[in-house]
Amino acid sequence: MTDHPANEMALRAYGFDNLDLRWLRSKTGVKWGRIAPDVLPAWIADMDFPVAPPVLDALAATLSRGDLGYPAWSNWGGPDPLANDFTKRMELYHWAPQPDWVRSFSDIIQAIQIVIQTMTAPGDGVVIQTPSYPPFLKTVTMMGRRAITDPIERTEGGWSFDPQRLRRTIVEERPRVLIVVNPHNPTGRVFTRAELEELAEIAIANDMVVVSDEVLADLAFAPHRHIPIASLSPEIAARTITMTSATKAFNFAGLRCAVTHIGPAELREAIDAAPPDVFGVVNVLGIEATKAAWCDGDGWLAAVRDRLRQNRDMVCDSIVQRMPMITCDPPEANYLLWLDCGKLHKEDTAVFFREAARVELSTGKSFGPGCEDFVRLNFATSPNILTEILSRMAAAV
Structure with a gap:
């Protein structure tokens, strides 16, 4: 950007x-x-x-017309309410995602829990690069999975991970999922294309699912530029769940609205086959705020x-x-x-x-x-x- x-x-x-x-x-x-x-x-x-102001205006307009009834996307089928908005937003990052792979949830933590519940079994390993956003660590351990930590360490060139060590860890532990946070919380690193290509190669070689939290993408400072890992190739896109939200950059976390782009077909099918609303439904105000932020903010x-x-x-x-x-x-x-x-x-x-x-x-x-x-x-x-x-x-x- x-x-x-x-x-x-x-x-x-x-x-x-x-x-x-x-x-x-x-x-x-x-x-x-x-x-x-x-x-x-x-x-x-x-x-x-x-x-x-565009977010406040959108919320005020929704309230003034009394548009707080059952949302059109609840139980009625059709595309995700943010599919087109997310796809358009990703043009900023030179990525053309698949709109029909988009699913919205109330929170990124909820989405990660759905991935872990669906794509892993108790005892399976999940790689987390540390330091890590604390709810990710807590989620993995509370769900009975093994949190396999791989440190991001301070070097002369800034904070970075060791791809060779990560490869050895994965060979030894045989984890199912790799969680990537880019831009990274809390170090503030924006991973380079070369670093992301290393992570993609590791995930593909070891048949891993990648969960990529990219919620801070809009807050990268020039000359640093965010690159979605799923944009690197169709092969990595097919095994990556990209997670983002307007709530962090535009400061409305309480409206609980997150967007995922789900590469693995089996995960999309499992989510779509679940009972109606078992994962909850994104609220009307969260959708309106996200649309306004990405369109006019x-x-x-x-x-x-x-x-x-x-x-x-x-x-x-x-x-x-x-x-x-x-x-x-x-x-x-x-x-x-x-x-x-x-x-x-x-x-x-x-x-x-x-x-x-x-x-x-x-x-x-x-x-x-x-x-x-x-x-x-x-x-x-x-x-x-x-x-x-x-x-x-x-x-x-």
């Missing part, structure tokens, strides 16, 4: 630059609703910014990326200058910073910052083995609040 940086007037017009702390604390969602009144949240992956999105890029640079500069005992790499996408705090020698660094700085961060312990010294910082807020977060952290260390 090409970046078109927003000017300062656009940033102000969208309300990104000076958020009202009272407005934020009035929110009842998990980010602001589960913290003490004197704590500043920089943990769960919600942005603080107001919702895109790219101006807002460009301004968000511009604000996030500036915030990223502010955080990284502050850490270098004021907290040199903490190590970080500027993310190539998203609004999350993976901080190595090992030199602080804290049993749980997130607890330390909560107690000493009154800043809530995500603990690295939940991201997999070897992540105990890390915390994840969410910098998707306005500069005035981010400045206070960084000042508190710097004073604490």
Whole structure:
């Protein structure tokens, strides 16, 4: 995706630059609703910014016409309600998916659970690259599958995985599924074509199903560009379940709407043969918000990326200058910073910052083995609040 940086007037017009702390604390969602009144949240992956005007307009229009009845896509057959919108959106990434392979769900976690339930048996292995989004690890273990972790490690060139080690692990463990998160959460890496080709070759050679979480694609910073792994070849597309959503980049996670492009025919057939609504039905407002975001929201999105890029640079500069005992790499996408705090020698660094700085961060312990010294910082807020977060952290260390 090409970046078109927003000017300062656009940033102000969208309300990104000076958020009202009272407005934020009035929110009842998990980010602001589960913290003490004197704590500043920089943990769960919600942005603080107001919702895109085209999304708000679409929701208001739906409500004003009272269009909250049974949706036309529930039990009535026909194409998925987001099939054409998803296919059109993927043109940004030079990919032409199959519209009839598209199935919508309420959540990416739900979709992954459906894949694991359908395509694996208890005891089967699922490869997860760590650090990993914590619900993925929890899902695999709670469903009685073996979580086989393969670390993404910090190198001179940034965060990367070792394809030879991954090959050896797969030969030894014989897993059925490979979960890929690209752009990666929490390191912010945008995998290159060469890296994705390595993963595709490994999956094909070992007859594996690939689950590719690409929900952060729209938040890649230029010159980095997202490449859907299913776009590499028909062979990898036929074994890949691509998962995405507008809810992350456009900040409406509470509307619960995700889109999957399902390559394996047996999985599509199993989903279509299931009893009506056993997997739930995507809600009307989630569909309307997604359509509006993908059709009319790219101006807002460009301004968000511009604000996030500036915030990223502010955080990284502050850490270098004021907290040199903490190590970080500027993310190539998203609004999350993976901080190595090992030199602080804290049993749980997130607890330390909560107690000493009154800043809530995500603990690295939940991201997999070897992540105990890390915390994840969410910098998707306005500069005035981010400045206070960084000042508190710097004073604490």
